[in-house]
Amino acid sequence: MHFGEETFKKEVLSKIPPRNEPPLPPNWLHIEMLERFRVLQFVPIREGMNVLEIGCGAHALTTVPLAYLLGETGRVVAVDKSRWRFFEEVTSVTGVKHWIIPLKLDARELPFPFKAFDLAVLVHGIRSLKSEETMVKVISEMLRVAENVFIAESLPIANNERQRAHLELFLVKLHQHHRESLYLQSDPCTPLLQLQPERLLPL
Template identity: 80%
Template sequence: MAVDKSRWRFFEGVTSVTGVKHRVIPLKLDARELPFPFKAFDLAVLVHGIRSLKNEETMVKVISEMLRVAEKVFIAESLPIARNERQEAHLELYNLREEIFEALFGEKDDLHYPTMEELKELVEKAGGRVIESGTFEPGLPHYLAYIPREYVERIKDGKKRAELLKKWDRTYEKWKNGTEHPPVGWILAEKEG
């Protein structure tokens, strides 16, 4: 099952290329209230999605629902760790996204990457228990942090637009000289008790 495929721009292409297109049932619904009355899955997976849930309350509710419908939950999320200048450049440009989206749309989106401790706290608040966790270097393309300058140019508040354009220009200079995706943290959890 793939919940809310609208957030995954390349859903059709990825599922076709990987050969799982006919094995995945796409659903577009609110993951805070899944339509399954019992544990229906062995594993529920949330990859690079925590930061798109906009606030802690929603994060906890979604993880709680995943724990309710699955035996185990796997969460993977980029971490705010820079082990070199290229990862630092990625983080700096990525971290502008939250402020840009808030200025454009009046609400936060693409929140800053959470720490491993914050991820574990979210799981615990959702009624889960961390079984295993770790980090790895994903080797993902550097362009994942990129946000077009045109987004910033559309901000109506002139003072905020000028401030963010200055930040964007400064961080983009670092980004275009070479970036690297930061480490990813992963957690395997089950419902407490």
């Protein structure tokens, strides 16, 4: 069963205390997490699934709504190579900590020898993968270990014109290579990629 937005606000977001991190507004984490909850509505999530999240980040912004949607019979293996500062605090206070397994790893090389996950997700993390080579390695690893892959990235996804052109080129190239298996969401605010590994050619 998928829970609605109002229930998510009541059951999860309301448990997160306001933050004192000016110039950000006190409810910035709530706003960001609600955006991730909306992004995850595009993913065919079922309760009890075993999901790998790449680049979960310090605040578990995607991890919490993902875990909530999977329910306590589900699992999120949350991977990040470095940023964990508030992860424990946020997952504890929201009540989803016990079905999340945090792993400090570089996602360019994942330690899973076979397809161990129903789904792998990367939400608003493409921008943090430093080079095209890293993007290709990380996405290839996600495809190797999961049945399905879901990637979302928001705009603007780059800090300057050069980065923007680079990322656009990469996404267009990816789309050209995998036209039939790549689903590109037309919403200009949140382009979403869904990859079906069985139809992908090697990158």
